[in-house]
Amino acid sequence: xxESRFIRIPFWLTFAFLYLPIVVVVVISFxxxxxxxxxxxxxxxxYGVLFSDQAIxxxxxxxxxxxxxxTAIACVLxxxxxxxxxxxxxxxxxxxxxxxxxxxxxxxxxxxxxxVFSLLGFTLGLxxxxxxxxxxxxxxxxxxxxxxxxxxxxxxxxxSRDLGAGPVRTFTRVTLPxxxxxxxxxxxxxxxxxxxxxxxxFFTSAPTTPTLPIVIYSMVRFGVTPEINALATVLxxxxxxxxxxxxxxxxxxxxx
Amino acid sequence: xxxPAGAVRNRPAPPPPATRPAAPARRPGxxxxxxxxxxxxxxxxxxxxxxxxxxxxxxxYSFFERGRFGGVVWTFTLENFARLFDPLYLSVVGNSLVIAxxxxxxxxxxxxxxxxxxxxxxxxxxxxxxxxxxxxxxTNFLIRTYAWILLLNNAGWINQALQALGITDEPISMLYxxxxxxxGLLYMYLPLMILPLYSALAHQxxxxxxxxxxxxxxxxxxxxxxxxxxxxxxxxTGCVFVFVPAMSNFVIPELIGGGxxxxxxxxxxxxxxxxRDWPFGAALALVLTVSLLLLLVLQSRLSKRLTEGKTxxxxxxxxxxx
Numbered sequence: 001x002x003e004s005r006f007i008r009i010p011f012w013l014t015f016a017f018l019y020l021p022i023v024v025v026v027v028i029s030f031x032x033x034x035x036x037x038x039x040x041x042x043x044x045x046x047y048g049v050l051f052s053d054q055a056i057x058x059x060x061x062x063x064x065x066x067x068x069x070x071t072a073i074a075c076v077l078x079x080x081x082x083x084x085x086x087x088x089x090x091x092x093x094x095x096x097x098x099x100x101x102x103x104x105x106x107x108x109x110x111x112x113x114x115x116v117f118s119l120l121g122f123t124l125g126l127x128x129x130x131x132x133x134x135x136x137x138x139x140x141x142x143x144x145x146x147x148x149x150x151x152x153x154x155x156x157x158x159x160s161r162d163l164g165a166g167p168v169r170t171f172t173r174v175t176l177p178x179x180x181x182x183x184x185x186x187x188x189x190x191x192x193x194x195x196x197x198x199x200x201x202f203f204t205s206a207p208t209t210p211t212l213p214i215v216i217y218s219m220v221r222f223g224v225t226p227e228i229n230a231l232a233t234v235l236x237x238x239x240x241x242x243x244x245x246x247x248x249x250x251x252x253x254x255x256x
Numbered sequence: 257x258x259x260p261a262g263a264v265r266n267r268p269a270p271p272p273p274a275t276r277p278a279a280p281a282r283r284p285g286x287x288x289x290x291x292x293x294x295x296x297x298x299x300x301x302x303x304x305x306x307x308x309x310x311x312x313x314x315x316x317y318s319f320f321e322r323g324r325f326g327g328v329v330w331t332f333t334l335e336n337f338a339r340l341f342d343p344l345y346l347s348v349v350g351n352s353l354v355i356a357x358x359x360x361x362x363x364x365x366x367x368x369x370x371x372x373x374x375x376x377x378x379x380x381x382x383x384x385x386x387x388x389x390x391x392x393x394x395t396n397f398l399i400r401t402y403a404w405i406l407l408l409n410n411a412g413w414i415n416q417a418l419q420a421l422g423i424t425d426e427p428i429s430m431l432y433x434x435x436x437x438x439x440g441l442l443y444m445y446l447p448l449m450i451l452p453l454y455s456a457l458a459h460q461x462x463x464x465x466x467x468x469x470x471x472x473x474x475x476x477x478x479x480x481x482x483x484x485x486x487x488x489x490x491x492x493t494g495c496v497f498v499f500v501p502a503m504s505n506f507v508i509p510e511l512i513g514g515g516x517x518x519x520x521x522x523x524x525x526x527x528x529x530x531x532r533d534w535p536f537g538a539a540l541a542l543v544l545t546v547s548l549l550l551l552l553v554l555q556s557r558l559s560k561r562l563t564e565g566k567t568x569x570x571x572x573x574x575x576x577x578x
Contacts, residue, residue, distance in 0.1 A: 080296070
C-alpha cells in the first residue's frame with residue numbers, strides 16, 4: 001500500500017520526537033561527569049546527591065501533603081455532588097457549575113485565588129495550595145463518578161429501601177460500594193494532577209513552602225545540573241509505574 | 257446499501273441523559289429538592305468560594321484602577337481594556353496567536369498520520385501505542401521542558417550530532433529562540449492532538465474506505481474524500497485542545513525561550529508578580545479566558561452540527577434506498 005508508507009514514517013518520527021528527550025535525560029543522569037554533554041562513564045553518584053538534597057526532599061513532602069489532602073476533599077465532595085446531581089437535579093446548571101473548574105485556564109484560577117487570599121489578608125502557605133488543588137480536582141471526581149452512576153441500576157437502591165434500609169444505610173451499603181471503582185479512578189486522577197500541578201501552586205504557595213514542581217522550576221531556571229537529570233529519571237520511573245498500574249487497575253475494575 | 261447504515265451504527269452513542277431521574281415516579285418534589293442540599297451543598301459551596309468568587313474578583317478588578325504600590329484603587333475605569341490595544345501589547349497578543357497557531361498546525365500534521373497508523377495496528381499494539389503516546393504526558397511537565405533545554409543547548413546532543421556530521425562547524429544557537437518555544441509547546445501538547453484524532457478515526461467505519469477503494473479510488477483520494485472529511489470533529493477537538501493551553505502557557509516561553517519571547521501568559525504573570533498591576537493583569541486574563549471559552553463552545557457546536565448533519569443525511573439516504 002502506497003498510503004501506509006506516508007503514515008508509517010511520521011508514526012515512527014512522532015515516537016522518536018516523544019522519546020528522544022526522555023532518553024537523553026535518563027542517559028545523562030548516569031554520566032560520571034559534571035559536564036552534562038560529554039560521556040565519561042557510568043555512575044550513580046547523582047542519585048546520592050539527589051537523595052541528600054534537603055530542598056528537594058522537603059518539596060516532595062509538601063507535594064505529597066497537598067496531593068493527599070486535596071484528593072481527600074475532592075473525593076468526598078465530588079462523590080456527594082455527583083450523587084446529588086444524578087438524583088435530584090433536572091437542569092444541567094449545577095452539573096455545568098461542578099464541571100466548570102476543569103475548563104477554566106489554570107492561570108485564571110491561580111491569579112483569582114491569589115487575589116482572594118490577599119484581599120482577605122490571609123498568609124499563603126501549604127494549605128492554600130491544598131485548597132486550590134481540591135477546587136479543580138472536585139470537577140474531575142464528579143465527572144468520573146457521574147459516568148459511573150449513569151451505568152448503575154437504580155432498582156438496587158429501590159430494593160434496599162423497600163427492604164427497610166434507611167437512606168444513609170442504602171447509601172453506604174448499596175450505592176457507595178458500586179461507586180468505588182469510579183471514586184478510585186477519580187482519586188488516582190486528582191492525585192496525579194496535583195503532584196504535577198505547577199501554575200496554580202506557583203501563585204498560591206508561600207516561598208517557604210514550595211511544592212516539588214516549584215523546587216524543580218527554580219532549579220531549572222538556575223541552570224542545568226546532573227542532579228536534575230537524576231530527579232527527572234526517578235520521576236519518570238514513578239510515572240511509568242503509576243500509568244501501568246492505573247492501566248491494570250482500570251482493567252480489573254472494568255472486569256468487576 | 258449497507259455501508260451508510262453501518263456508519264450510523266458505528267457512530268459513538270450520544271451521551272446518556274444522566275441528569276434526568278430514572279422514572280417519572282421519582283420526579284423530585286419539594287422534599288426531594290430539600291434532600292439534595294446535604295449532597296450538593298458542600299461541593300457547591302466549595303466551588304463557589306474557591307472558583308466562582310476568585311473569578312468574580314478578577315472580573316471586578318479588571319474594571320478598577322491600580323494602586324500606586326500595587327493593589328487596587330476603587331475608581332471605576334475601562335482603561336485596562338483600552339490598554340489591550342496599545343501596539344506594545346497587541347504585538348504580544350499577535351505573537352501568541354501566531355505561535356499557538358503554528359504549534360497547532362504542526363501538531364495536526366504530525367498527529368494525524370500517527371493517529372491513523374495507530375488505528376491500523378492490532379488491538380494489542382494499539383493499546384501499547386496509546387499508552388506510549390500518553391506516557392510523556394503523565395510525566396512532570398517541567399522535566400519535559402528541561403529535557404529540551406538539554407537537547408537544544410549549544411553544547412547539547414543535537415549540536416554535537418550536527419557538528420559530527422559536518423553540517424555545521426559552529427554550534428547553532430537554538431535555545432532561547434521563538435522556534436525553540438514552538439518545539440517545546442509542540443512536545444508538551446502533541447498527545448492532546450493525537451488522542452481525539454485517534455478516537456475520531458477509530459470510530460470511523462472502515463467499510464466506507466474499502467467501498468471507495470473497490471469503486472476505483474486511489475489511496476490518496478480515499479484519504480482526501482473519505483477519511484479526512486469524516487474525522488473533522490476530531491480535528492477540531494484536537495486543534496482546540498492544543499491551541500487553548502498553548503495560548504496561556506508562560507513557563508515554556510520563559511525556560512526554553514529565555515524570556516525573550518513574551519506571550520500573553522507571561523504578560524499576565526508579570527502583571528501579578530513583577531509590575532504589580534493587578535487590574536491590567538486581570539483584564540488580560542479575563543479577555544483570554546472568554547476568548548478561549550468561546551473557542552471551546554464554537555468547536556463543540558460545530559462538531560455537533562457536523563455529526564448531526566451527517567447522521568440526518570445518511571438517515572435520509574437509507575430511507576430513500578429502502
